[in-house]
Structures are given as C-alpha cells and as structure tokens.
Amino acid sequence: MTVLSDVSDFVGWSGEDQDEVSIHVAGMTISGWQNVSIRIGLEVMPSTAHLAFTEYQPDGQYMLSVDPGMRCQISIGKDLVITGYVSVVETNTDAAGNLMFMEIDSLSIDLIECSAEFATYQMSSTNALAICQQVSRPRGVTVTSTQGAGNTDIQQFSVILSETAYEVMERVCRLAGCIFYDQPDGSVLLSPVGATQASGGFTEGENIEQISTRRSMRGRFSxxxxxxxxxxxxxxxxxxxxxxxxxxxxxxxxxxxxxxxxxxxxxxxxxxxxxxxxxxxxxxxxxxxEVARRYGRSQVIDLICDSWRDKSGKLWTKNTLVPVKRKSWAAAEMWLIAEVEFSRGEDGSRAHVTLMPPETFKPEPILLPMQSNEAVAAANSSVGDAGADRTPVQQEDI
Known part of the structure; x- marks a missing residue:
C-alpha cells in the first residue's frame, strides 16, 4: 500500500506516538482524528470503529474522499487492530466546515450478514475447524485456531439453507467446545477461553480512573x-x-x-x-x-483505564486473563477481558474495559450430531418393532 506523506503531514500524524490512530484506505494513511472509538470483544462481531475528522484540510488544501465499501486497515501506533471495510460515510456541514464520520467493520461483517454458501450442505467425517474454514472461504475470511481449538471430529453436520456463515460457525464451535472472534488481520480465530494472560493488570488508585461492579441473583439457581x-x-x-x-x-x-x-x-x-x-x-x-455460566454472567466489572496498553506495551486484548486489584479486596483476582473500547476525544485517551469471570464464555456441552442421530434411529427402530400403527419419532438435522 502506498502511503501519501503529504496527507500524513497535514493531518498531523507522527509515527512516534504509539497510540496514534491511523486508517489506511485508498492508498492513503490518514490520522489526526477529532474523535475515535474502536470496539472489540468476545461478543462483539464484527469489530467496529467510529472516526470523526474534518473533511477539508486547510493546511494541505486537500479534500479527503472516502467511499463506502472501500477496504481499509486501522492501526494504533504500529499495532494493527482492524482489517475490514468502510461501511458508512456521513458528512455534516455547518459554518465551521464539513465534518466527516466513518464507520468501519471487520471483514467478518460478511459472515454475519450474508447467507452461507457450500458446495454441499451435508458434511461428514470432518472437524469443526474445517467446517468454519469452508463456510468463511467464499467471503474472503481466513479461519485459524490456537491450542487445538476446533479439532473436534464431527462425523455428520447439516447446514440450514437460510443460515448465515456466522450462525453455522456458532453451532459448530458449540460442538467443538471453543469460542471464535475477530483478529486484527481480518481473520477469525478459534480458541479456548482465556488463551493469553496480560502483563500487569488493573489496579485501583493506579491505572484505574473509574470502576463499577455489578452483582446479580437473576438467572442463578440453588x-x-x-x-x-x-x-x-x-x-x-x-x-x-x-x-x-x-x-x-x-x-x-x-x-x-x-x-x-x-x-x-x-x-x-x-x-x-x-x-x-x-x-x-x-x-x-x-x-x-449451567451453574458456572450463570454465576459468570451475574458478575461484571466495567472500568476506565488511563492507558490503552499493559505494562509490556501490548494493547489490552479480548480473551485475555488479567489481574484486577481493588482497594477493598485482600488480594488481586483474575478476570477475563470480555470487551475493550479504545476511545479518544476532548478528554484524552481512555480504554473502557468490561471484565467477567472466565467461566462466563465456556461453550455449552452438547451431543455431537452423530450420537444424537444414532439414538433417534434406535428409538425409531424400537417404535417400529412395537407395531406398524405406531407413529415413528421424527428426525431433525442439528
């Protein structure tokens, strides 16, 4: 990709700022935004970004031109955070000039909105990773795995014609006992819960500016x-x-x-x-x-951190275990980063982080399709043997 240095100059971009947000689109690298919001999370798919800037730059006497549908990348400093498309472009004109707003979605937006396409809608003798790769390939999205996630053999799997690729992947990953989410390069990763651990954590009185906790009894059972x-x-x-x-x-x-x-x-x-x-x-x-997940959903920490990065300089990342220490706690507790929003506005840069217990996101244990279908077939057979006038159990594809 060609980077136009004059564009970078007149919007005030400096490579020395490790938290400077830039977008690479249409052969340009643009930064110097008035407002920035980048949202990523385990249950946020696609990853999104909202950017606001002045369309006309008087110093460079240059009018920026960005259209919906353009492929782009968003970086924080040297770290790539989103690869996707410009989904929405909006301009607002007043006496001060034209203000442009852009909304960016990760490549996974096509997995969520588009119907799944397969050469065959009946698959056998394969695994979860292979199915996810097959359903994502037509949309130009790569699927990878870590720590063996998605290696579960699935002897039989049926796709419903009206399903989106995301819905297929959600069912498959439940069978495999893993989770999946966006990666900065636009790919999707299959992973166990809590795949990494942050260097350092969140400490009240140090890097936590504001913190709130929510504890609930709703949805929990004795x-x-x-x-x-x-x-x-x-x-x-x-x-x-x-x-x-x-x-x-x-x-x-x-x-x-x-x-x-x-x-x-x-x-x-x-x-x-x-x-x-x-x-x-x-x-x-x-x-x-059931007990673990319901407990996890009832315990939530929302905090605002004064930095976008941990002590090692790595951006706060979803599916990362991180120690949290409050003044009222005897010791630090390990929580999982569920969602992060990197924001920058008139009050400076902040990381809005949502944390939950790791067990919150563990997939529900369910039977593999072949096991279920074999049991249904056995039930049908026994019913048929009992008498021809008995109505057999109907089999339904999972």
Missing part, C-alpha cells in the same frame, strides 16, 4: 438437576411424598446435580437429558456448566 424426559400424567394432585418419589424416578438414574452456594434460598432448575447421552456424561457436564 440447584440444577438433569432429568429424564418421561411424561407423567397426574389425575390427582400428589402429596409431598409422591412428588419426591416421582422426582427421584426421573433424576436418580442420571445422578447429575450441581449447586450454587451463592444462592441461599431454594431456586431449582431442571434440564432435560439429551437423547443419546450415553452414561449421562453430557448431562453431568451440562449441570456444572
């Missing part, structure tokens, strides 16, 4: 129990003993119970055992996941 889905017809209201015996009948064989010690009153939740769950292994994982 006990999560897996039960077998057997219909029970009650012709008369059962007394207490009868109810307990019926509950034991549908839950005791599974022996999958998890408790949340933080919920002091009785708040039970029953979840069904999936058909084909041999030895109830997935059900036992699922009850633990």
């Amino acid at each position: 006990e999560v129990r897996a039960v077998i889905q057997n219909p029970v017809v009650l012709f008369t209201p059962p007394d207490g003993d009868d109810y307990v015996s019926q509950m034991d009948a549908v839950s005791a064989p599974v022996n999958a119970v998890a408790t949340d010690p933080g919920v002091t009153r009785s708040r039970p939740l029953l979840i069904p055992v999936e058909l084909g769950d041999a030895d109830y292994a997935v059900a036992k994982q699922r009850v633990q996941w």
Whole structure:
C-alpha cells in the first residue's frame, strides 16, 4: 500500500506516538482524528470503529474522499487492530466546515450478514475447524485456531439453507467446545477461553480512573438437576411424598446435580437429558456448566483505564486473563477481558474495559450430531418393532 506523506503531514500524524490512530484506505494513511472509538470483544462481531475528522484540510488544501465499501486497515501506533471495510460515510456541514464520520467493520461483517454458501450442505467425517474454514472461504475470511481449538471430529453436520456463515460457525464451535472472534488481520480465530494472560493488570488508585461492579441473583439457581424426559400424567394432585418419589424416578438414574452456594434460598432448575447421552456424561457436564455460566454472567466489572496498553506495551486484548486489584479486596483476582473500547476525544485517551469471570464464555456441552442421530434411529427402530400403527419419532438435522 502506498502511503501519501503529504496527507500524513497535514493531518498531523507522527509515527512516534504509539497510540496514534491511523486508517489506511485508498492508498492513503490518514490520522489526526477529532474523535475515535474502536470496539472489540468476545461478543462483539464484527469489530467496529467510529472516526470523526474534518473533511477539508486547510493546511494541505486537500479534500479527503472516502467511499463506502472501500477496504481499509486501522492501526494504533504500529499495532494493527482492524482489517475490514468502510461501511458508512456521513458528512455534516455547518459554518465551521464539513465534518466527516466513518464507520468501519471487520471483514467478518460478511459472515454475519450474508447467507452461507457450500458446495454441499451435508458434511461428514470432518472437524469443526474445517467446517468454519469452508463456510468463511467464499467471503474472503481466513479461519485459524490456537491450542487445538476446533479439532473436534464431527462425523455428520447439516447446514440450514437460510443460515448465515456466522450462525453455522456458532453451532459448530458449540460442538467443538471453543469460542471464535475477530483478529486484527481480518481473520477469525478459534480458541479456548482465556488463551493469553496480560502483563500487569488493573489496579485501583493506579491505572484505574473509574470502576463499577455489578452483582446479580437473576438467572442463578440453588440447584440444577438433569432429568429424564418421561411424561407423567397426574389425575390427582400428589402429596409431598409422591412428588419426591416421582422426582427421584426421573433424576436418580442420571445422578447429575450441581449447586450454587451463592444462592441461599431454594431456586431449582431442571434440564432435560439429551437423547443419546450415553452414561449421562453430557448431562453431568451440562449441570456444572449451567451453574458456572450463570454465576459468570451475574458478575461484571466495567472500568476506565488511563492507558490503552499493559505494562509490556501490548494493547489490552479480548480473551485475555488479567489481574484486577481493588482497594477493598485482600488480594488481586483474575478476570477475563470480555470487551475493550479504545476511545479518544476532548478528554484524552481512555480504554473502557468490561471484565467477567472466565467461566462466563465456556461453550455449552452438547451431543455431537452423530450420537444424537444414532439414538433417534434406535428409538425409531424400537417404535417400529412395537407395531406398524405406531407413529415413528421424527428426525431433525442439528
């Protein structure tokens, strides 16, 4: 890409500023923005940026021209943060001149908005990473993995014709037990939760300018129990003993119970055992996941940091474990960066960071499609043997 030095000069860009935000578009490197907001996160896809600047530069006597659809890159200092497209260009004219606003989306915007395209919509004997790569390739997005994420074998997988590529990847990554998110170069990464750890952390009274915490009891349960889905017809209201015996009948064989010690009153939740769950292994994982994830979602820290970088000079990054120390805490606690917004305005540069416990983002344990389909086929076969007048169970692609 050719960089026009005169453009860089009249917008006031200096390579010496490690936190200077620049956009590379249409053969130009533009910086010196009046307002900047760059948002990345584990549940923010695509990564986005909002930039505001003066369209006409009197020093260079130059009118900037940027159109929607142009491919671009955004950097903070020498660090690339977003590769994508100019999605929106807006101009606002007043007595002071023309102010231009640009909205940038990562390359993954096409995975989210466009329908998935495959040579075949029925896949077998493959793994999660390969499926994600196949669905992303037509949109020009590369998919990679780290620490073995996405290596789970998926013997059978069906794509719904109306699905977007993002929806396909979301289902596949649940099967593989991993998460996926944007990378600075525009690719998508499959990863376990908490893949990296920051150098240094957030400390109240040092680099934290403002901090708020939210603790909630909503959506949390004192006990999560897996039960077998057997219909029970009650012709008369059962007394207490009868109810307990019926509950034991549908839950005791599974022996999958998890408790949340933080919920002091009785708040039970029953979840069904999936058909084909041999030895109830997935059900036992699922009850633990329900408790852990619901606890994680109920604990949130939002803070404003006075720097965009950790002690090693690395930008704060999503899916990074980081120690947080408050004055009221006896020791630092390890939290996961869920979202970061790098902002710059009249009050200077700030990093708005959202943190949650790591277990918040662990994918839900579910059966692989082949296991489920085999169980359904067995159920259909047994129903057919019982009599020709019985209606077989309908199989549904996952």
